[in-house]
Amino acid sequence: xxxxxxxxxxxxxxxxxxxxxxxxxxxxxxxxxxxxxxxxxxxxxxxxxxxxxxxxxxx
Amino acid sequence: xxxxxxxxxxxxxxxxxxxxxxxxxxxxxxxxxxxxxxxxxxxxxxxxxxxxxxxxxxxxxxxxxxxxxxxxxxxxxxxxxxxxxxxxxxxxxxxxxxxxxxxxxxxxxxxxxxxxxxxxxxxxxxxxxxxxxxxxxxxxxxxxxxxxxxxxxxxxxxxxxxxxxxxxxxxxxxxxxxxxxxxxxxxxxxxxxxxxxxxxxxxxxxxxxxxxxxxxxxxxxxx
Numbered sequence: 001x002x003x004x005x006x007x008x009x010x011x012x013x014x015x016x017x018x019x020x021x022x023x024x025x026x027x028x029x030x031x032x033x034x035x036x037x038x039x040x041x042x043x044x045x046x047x048x049x050x051x052x053x054x055x056x057x058x059x
Numbered sequence: 060x061x062x063x064x065x066x067x068x069x070x071x072x073x074x075x076x077x078x079x080x081x082x083x084x085x086x087x088x089x090x091x092x093x094x095x096x097x098x099x100x101x102x103x104x105x106x107x108x109x110x111x112x113x114x115x116x117x118x119x120x121x122x123x124x125x126x127x128x129x130x131x132x133x134x135x136x137x138x139x140x141x142x143x144x145x146x147x148x149x150x151x152x153x154x155x156x157x158x159x160x161x162x163x164x165x166x167x168x169x170x171x172x173x174x175x176x177x178x179x180x181x182x183x184x185x186x187x188x189x190x191x192x193x194x195x196x197x198x199x200x201x202x203x204x205x206x207x208x209x210x211x212x213x214x215x216x217x218x219x220x221x222x223x224x225x226x227x228x229x230x231x232x233x234x235x236x237x238x239x240x241x242x243x244x245x246x247x248x249x250x251x252x253x254x255x256x257x258x259x260x261x262x263x264x265x266x267x268x269x270x271x272x273x274x275x276x277x278x279x280x281x282x
Binding site for chain 2: 033036037040041043044045047049051
């Protein structure tokens with residue numbers, strides 16, 4: 001049942017989607033992962049770390 | 060046995076050298092500098108955590124074999140855990156790499172830490188490739204026949220044959236894990252010995268401090 005549900009939600013029985021831009025060719029899946037990595041990187045720089053203020057006060 | 064004989068023993072010399080270079084308080088520190096409390100510093104340990112899951116699930120796959128991971132529900136599940144922990148491993152490793160690149164983490168005598176990290180990245184790519192061609196499905200057939208042309212163009216095909224499933228499996232489950240685990244050990248010990256690289260402004264404070272300390276104090280400036 002779970003397998004059928006997953007297959008219905010994420011149908012994989014078709015060719016991959018690709019982006020073409022001049023000499024650059026990248027699959028949508030790889031492009032999404034790269035975008036997610038960039039978002040994670042920026043978020044890691046900007047989001048406050050829990051307990052950072054307390055640790056600075058203690059020093 | 061005399062003291063001089065004990066001093067000459069290789070065990071004594073190795074112990075003294077190891078504890079001199081790697082004292083226990085540096086290997087397992089109680090505290091870290093305040094600048095480490097940032098999300099950008101968590102991706103190294105995330106990578107190692109993912110690697111532990113990769114190795115654990117890989118061991119389970121090795122015990123039961125391809126028929127099990129292709130056919131049974133629990134086999135599919137463990138196979139998926141192996142794949143997705145690899146995805147997290149690479150994801151976290153790339154963010155870790157970007158973070159360390161923009162910090163210029165090779166500063167302060169940390170070149171070997173950076174170099175072992177880069178070699179680890181390349182070794183991980185080889186491990187992943189040999190894993191993809193060891194799946195024993197149409198995906199692995201396609202990848203191996205495509206990748207063999209790339210390897211052959213480098214001349215490496217003479218000893219690294221992507222269409223030889225036995226050789227690829229041995230590389231994937233014996234050689235590359237040994238290399239990866241050894242390199243991760245060296246990388247982590249290097250981080251412990253040299254410490255986590257400080258932000259640029261802290262580095263400048265450390266460099267400027269001796270000059271400031273040596274400068275003559277102006278009359279009336281003492282507090």
